[in-house]
Amino acid sequence: MEPEWLDETEQQAWRRLAGLFTVLPAALDAQLQRDVGLTHFEYGVLSALSEAPDRTLRMGCLAGMANGSLSRLSHVAGRLEKKGWLSRRPDPTNGRYTLATLSESGWEKVVEAAPGHVDAVRRAVFDALTKAQVSQLHEIGERVLRSVEAARDS
Numbered sequence: 182m183e184p185e186w187l188d189e190t191e192q193q194a195w196r197r198l199a200g201l202f203t204v205l206p207a208a209l210d211a212q213l214q215r216d217v218g219l220t221h222f223e224y225g226v227l228s229a230l231s232e233a234p235d236r237t238l239r240m241g242c243l244a245g246m247a248n249g250s251l252s253r254l255s256h257v258a259g260r261l262e263k264k265g266w267l268s269r270r271p272d273p274t275n276g277r278y279t280l281a282t283l284s285e286s287g288w289e290k291v292v293e294a295a296p297g298h299v300d301a302v303r304r305a306v307f308d309a310l311t312k313a314q315v316s317q318l319h320e321i322g323e324r325v326l327r328s329v330e331a332a333r334d335s
Contacts, residue, residue, distance in 0.1 A: 233283075
């Protein structure tokens with residue numbers, strides 16, 4: 182079957198979006214590495230745990246929230262555990278699952294990292310947009326994520 186090729190406007194939009202996938206994560210990663218010695222993924226893990234009830238999540242749920250695979254999360258969780266920023270233990274309600282819990286020093290790392298990260302996100306994304314564009318960005322993100330999830334689930 183012949184694909185439905187992108188028209189010129191769609192091609193231009195796609196190239197900008199694809200470029201954003203490369204440039205923005207690299208910029209956020211560089212800021213976090215420079216300022217607090219964390220990767221963007223590590224920050225995502227610690228941040229997700231900081232917002233969870235009792236600062237604890239199942240590893241599978243945490244992987245999804247941090248936008249990574251379970252195997253990537255396991256590797257990173259091992260590093261974060263060695264630094265004393267999180268701990269892992271079997272889920273007492275179902276031993277097939279593992280819980281990750283943010284430690285007090287992990288919480289302190291998130292508190293240290295958050296202001297610079299939020300500032301970098303604001304400068305890179307939100308300062309460049311109007312309020313209406315922020316709303317549009319939210320809606321576009323929602324629609325694309327739903328489409329990707331529907332395709333994955335089918």
